[in-house]
Amino acid sequence: xxxxxxxxxxxxxxxxxxxxxxxxxxxxxxxxxxxxxxxxxxxxxxxxxxxxxxxxxxxxxxxxxxxxxxxxxxxxxxxxxxxxxxxxxxxxxxxxxxxxxxxxxxxxxxxxxxxxxxxxxxxxxxxxxxxxxxxxxxxxxxxxxxxxxxxxxxxxxxxxxxxxxxxxxxxxxxxxxxxxxxxxxxxxxxxxxxxxxxxxxxxxxxxxxxxxxxxxxxxxxxxxxxxxxxxxxxxxxxxxxxxxxxxxxxxxxxxxxxxxxxxxxxxxxxxxxxxxxxxxxxxxxxxxxxxxxxxxxxxxxxxxxxxxxxxxxxxxxxxxxxxxxxxxxxxxxxxxxxxxxxxxxxxxxxxxxxxxxxxxxxxxxxxxxxxxxxxxxxxxxxxxxxxxxxxxxxxxxxxxxxxxxxxxxxxxxxxxxxxxxxxxxxxxxxxxxxxxxxxxxxxxxxxxxxxxxxxxxxxxxxxxxxxxxxxxxxxxxxxxxxxxxxxxxxxxxxxxxxxxxxxxxxxxxxxxxxxxxxxxxxxxxxxxxxxxxxxxxxxxxxxxxxxxxxxxxxxxxxxxxxxxxxxxxxxxxxxxxxxxxxxxxxxxxxxxxxxxxxxxxxxxxxxxxxxxxxxxxxxxxxxxxxxxxxxxxxxxxxxxxxxxxxxxxxxxxxxxxxxxxxxxxxxxxxxxxxx
Amino acid sequence: xxxxxxxxxxxxxxxxxxxxxxxxxxxxxxxxxxxxxxxxxxxxxxxxxxxxxxxxxxxxxxxxxxxxxxxxxxxxxxxxxxxxxxxxxxxxxxxxxxxxxxxxxxxxxxxxxxxxxxxxxxxxxxxxxxxxxxxxxxxxxxxxxxxxxxxxxxxxxxxxxxxxxxxxxxxxxxxxxxxxxxxxxxxxxxxxxxxxxxxxxxxxxxxxxxxxxxxxxxxx
Numbered sequence: 087x088x089x090x091x092x093x094x095x096x097x098x099x100x101x102x103x104x105x106x107x108x109x110x111x112x113x114x115x116x117x118x119x120x121x122x123x124x125x126x127x128x129x130x131x132x133x134x135x136x137x138x139x140x141x142x143x144x145x146x147x148x149x150x151x152x153x154x155x156x157x158x159x160x161x162x163x164x165x166x167x168x169x170x171x172x173x174x175x176x177x178x179x180x181x182x183x184x185x186x187x188x189x190x191x192x193x194x195x196x197x198x199x200x201x202x203x204x205x206x207x208x209x210x211x212x213x214x215x216x217x218x219x220x221x222x223x224x225x226x227x228x229x230x231x232x233x234x235x236x237x238x239x240x241x242x243x244x245x246x247x248x249x250x251x252x253x254x255x256x257x258x259x260x261x262x263x264x265x266x267x268x269x270x271x272x273x274x275x276x277x278x279x280x281x282x283x284x285x286x287x288x289x290x291x292x293x294x295x296x297x298x299x300x301x302x303x304x305x306x307x308x309x310x311x312x313x314x315x316x317x318x319x320x321x322x323x324x325x326x327x328x329x330x331x332x333x334x335x336x337x338x339x340x341x342x343x344x345x346x347x348x349x350x351x352x353x354x355x356x357x358x359x360x361x362x363x364x365x366x367x368x369x370x371x372x373x374x375x376x377x378x379x380x381x382x383x384x385x386x387x388x389x390x391x392x393x394x395x396x397x398x399x400x401x402x403x404x405x406x407x408x409x410x411x412x413x414x415x416x417x418x419x420x421x422x423x424x425x426x427x428x429x430x431x432x433x434x435x436x437x438x439x440x441x442x443x444x445x446x447x448x449x450x451x452x453x454x455x456x457x458x459x460x461x462x463x464x465x466x467x468x469x470x471x472x473x474x475x476x477x478x479x480x481x482x483x484x485x486x487x488x489x490x491x492x493x494x495x496x497x498x499x500x501x502x503x504x505x506x507x508x509x510x511x512x513x514x515x516x517x518x519x520x521x522x523x524x525x526x527x528x529x530x531x532x533x534x535x536x537x538x539x540x541x542x543x544x545x546x547x548x549x550x551x552x553x554x555x556x557x558x559x560x561x562x563x564x565x566x567x568x569x570x571x572x573x574x575x576x577x578x579x580x581x582x583x584x585x586x587x588x589x590x591x592x593x594x595x596x597x598x599x600x601x602x603x604x605x606x607x608x609x610x611x612x613x614x615x616x617x618x619x620x621x622x623x624x625x626x627x628x629x630x631x632x633x634x635x636x637x638x639x640x641x642x643x644x645x646x647x648x649x650x651x652x653x654x655x656x657x658x659x660x661x662x663x664x665x666x667x668x669x670x671x672x673x674x675x676x677x678x679x680x681x682x683x684x685x686x687x688x689x690x691x692x693x694x695x696x697x698x699x700x701x702x703x704x705x706x707x708x709x710x711x712x713x714x715x716x717x718x719x720x721x722x723x724x725x726x727x728x729x730x731x732x733x734x735x736x737x738x739x740x741x742x743x744x745x746x747x748x749x750x751x752x753x754x755x756x757x758x759x760x761x
Numbered sequence: 762x763x764x765x766x767x768x769x770x771x772x773x774x775x776x777x778x779x780x781x782x783x784x785x786x787x788x789x790x791x792x793x794x795x796x797x798x799x800x801x802x803x804x805x806x807x808x809x810x811x812x813x814x815x816x817x818x819x820x821x822x823x824x825x826x827x828x829x830x831x832x833x834x835x836x837x838x839x840x841x842x843x844x845x846x847x848x849x850x851x852x853x854x855x856x857x858x859x860x861x862x863x864x865x866x867x868x869x870x871x872x873x874x875x876x877x878x879x880x881x882x883x884x885x886x887x888x889x890x891x892x893x894x895x896x897x898x899x900x901x902x903x904x905x906x907x908x909x910x911x912x913x914x915x916x917x918x919x920x921x922x923x924x925x926x927x928x929x930x931x932x933x934x935x936x937x938x939x940x941x942x943x944x945x946x947x948x949x950x951x952x953x954x955x956x957x958x959x960x961x962x963x964x965x966x967x968x969x970x971x972x973x974x975x976x977x978x979x980x981x
Binding site: 744751757 | 872873903904906907
């Protein structure tokens with residue numbers, strides 16, 4: 087019995103439960119959402135397996151007795167996979183719990199569909215983490231892409247959902263193609279395994295020609311980036327997330343994007359090997375990361391569809407993870423090991439954090455959408471009165487994502503800054519400026535994130551209802567509340583006790599770099615968190631909580647007397663003769679200053695009423711500039727080339743065949759001349 | 762060479778393979794063409810099997826079985842059924858007359874041997890002399906596709922082209938990796954099924970399987 091076998095059987099159980107669940111739904115003709123709760127057990131097993139493996143530092147591997155003839159599936163579990171397994175298993179539990187309540191009213195055929203694909207999706211994600219050869223990796227990777235594609239298509243009777251699904255599938259396949267190319271390049275090096283044996287173990291021993299590392303790096307960055315949603319390959323995220331049901335969005339954004347990050351780390355650190363990395367690669371990762379972070383948050387500010395807004399925030403957070411990863415590559419290759427390991431830990435920490443708070447936020451947004459039936463922030467308002475639990479949980483997620491202490495989001499961003507502070511020790515001024523600029527952009531996007539969530543929470547949960555649906559909204563059920571509650575508690579716990587997470591990260595960093603985290607041993611790790619040394623960068627979340635509570639308590643006691651005679655009246659009821667919900671600030675209005683300031687980042691269509699108009703109307707449509715500036719011209723180019731190629735087409739099939747024949751013969755001749 | 766008997770067997774099979782392609786080039790009846798294709802599959806799987814035995818490469822044995830199953834059993838069955846269902850008349854119309862095609866074919870064989878000679882010198886396999894045969898099979902099959910007018914015969918040419926590729930790969934490098942071979946095998950199977958569907962569609966729309974008709978509709 088090894089952690090690997092536990093994880094492996096858990097994955098099998100997930101797939102089996104998926105099949106069994108869909109069959110039971112079909113047989114009974116009822117939605118049976120409680121079946122989701124069965125999938126929680128494999129989730130627990132995956133967490134246990136990950137924690138168990140992380141308690142030591144050994145690598146477990148096994149070859150499965152099945153697969154293609156001569157190519158059995160190979161699995162391995164090292165600390166990096168174990169850490170991501172912990173994230174996967176832990177987040178799956180509350181999401182599955184949430185699903186048992188959320189899909190209560192779903193029609194049976196859709197419930198059967200979800201009961202099949204959600205566990206299969208989880209199982210294939212775990213398979214990607216355990217894969218130890220190229221074939222197994224791609225098998226599970228594609229399985230994951232297909233399962234999530236089917237999940238996006240849950241409401242496929244709507245046209246825009248089908249379009250979103252197609253766009254997602256297209257980007258996923260482009261990404262997989264690039265990943266496949268990078269694997270092929272890796273396996274054809276000298277001493278490499280060639281294409282006959284594709285195990286990761288053999289690939290690491292290959293001696294690569296000089297141009298290969300850069301190509302592999304760029305291909306893997308683009309390939310995994312298409313899945314993770316880096317700019318400019320992010321276009322599917324804001325379309326697919328609103329199309330999918332909330333728990334599916336939570337899994338896709340919270341977990342699947344992380345699997346892509348895992349793939350990037352696996353290929354660049356595990357297979358390519360850190361000896362092939364040069365500082366320039368770190369700089370590129372940082373530049374792309376900072377651009378994604380800024381672009382994501384700016385567009386998030388413009389959205390008034392909650393799930394689309396969260397999708398843009400996923401782009402931003404992937405950017406933050408990549409900034410940390412890029413800092414690691416950059417510092418490591420220039421020989422600054424202390425900031426490098428801290429940056430790597432920060433990046434991995436943010437992987438965990440984003441998985442926790444983004445799934446929490448998606449579940450919260452999903453509850454709001456389900457209970458109000460509205461997809462527009464501008465029609466919500468005052469929900470805290472009817473949905474107090476959802477509001478509190480959403481607020482916790484919002485505080486986390488905004489990077490405010492004492493919650494978990496603060497710690498990973500703070501660690502990233504701690505690492506970036508070492509920029510002065512870099513020799514090249516170019517690298518120095520990249521680090522400084524990225525840190526500045528990270529700070530900017532952090533502040534803008536906070537602004538964005540002030541907008542979301544303020545517009546949807548506070549104030550007065552802007553529509554009758556929002557006024558009639560009811561609190562979600564117990565399973566939903568429990569699911570969101572677990573995630574909220576996890577956000578708080580990871581924020582208050584960061585050293586526990588660091589204990590999980592230490593073996594991961596050690597196994598990939600051969601260097602331990604610089605965190606010194608101390609007597610009271612729960613009180614003072616010092617990731618680098620005692621003299622530098624200490625943080626005490628518990629003390630912050632203590633002083634916050636103290637100040638708030640004193641304020642409360644001091645002002646209680648003043649408010650004890652206060653009357654309770656409706657919000658904003660101060661002096662307006664005709665008070666209407668329409669008078670409140672809207673989501674669009676909230677983003678207006680930013681929209682003005684960062685105008686080049688958007689593509690806007692506006693109609694502004696002129697003075698004297700008797701029926702004034704205001705329309706605003708903010709679009710992604712990458713559609714018109716990158717993908718539009720690309721499409722035009724394809725059409726242009728096709729039209730030119732049309733000219734050599736003279737409508738005789740045998741002539742086309744002749745073209746191929748002549749081309750083949752000429753290539754053969756050319757080959758003969760060369761050799 | 763330590764396996765004189767096997768060596769000459771492989772060479773004999775190579776020669777036979779080349780003959781079958783020439784037969785395909787000259788024959789005018791669809792049923793006979795399918796029978797020749799069966800023969801080709803038999804030769805191919807036998808030679809792969811022998812190369813596998815001599816070289817000790819286990820996956821070549823797998824491949825021989827897959828080839829046999831697919832190209833001697835499944836595909837001919839599908840093709841025969843297709844031809845019967847389509848109720849095709851036996852004759853094959855050709856674009857170029859047969860003698861001219863045959864002479865062109867001879868030149869193609871010489872060309873492919875010339876091209877393959879550096880490859881044969883590089884290869885380390887027992888049967889490296891036969892790379893030229895494989896290449897010739899590929900190019901001749903191309904010729905089959907080029908000179909035929911009916912869609913079914915063109916598909917037969919395509920399948921024979923694939924046979925030639927497999928033969929070259931087996932003799933040059935003991936075959937492609939297992940994944941590639943399985944992928945190709947699956948592609949061929951799916952391709953044939955799809956072609957079948959297409960033929961029915963084409964005939965429903967044009968009441969004929971002659972590609973000339975299709976070309977004419979494009980011009981409209």
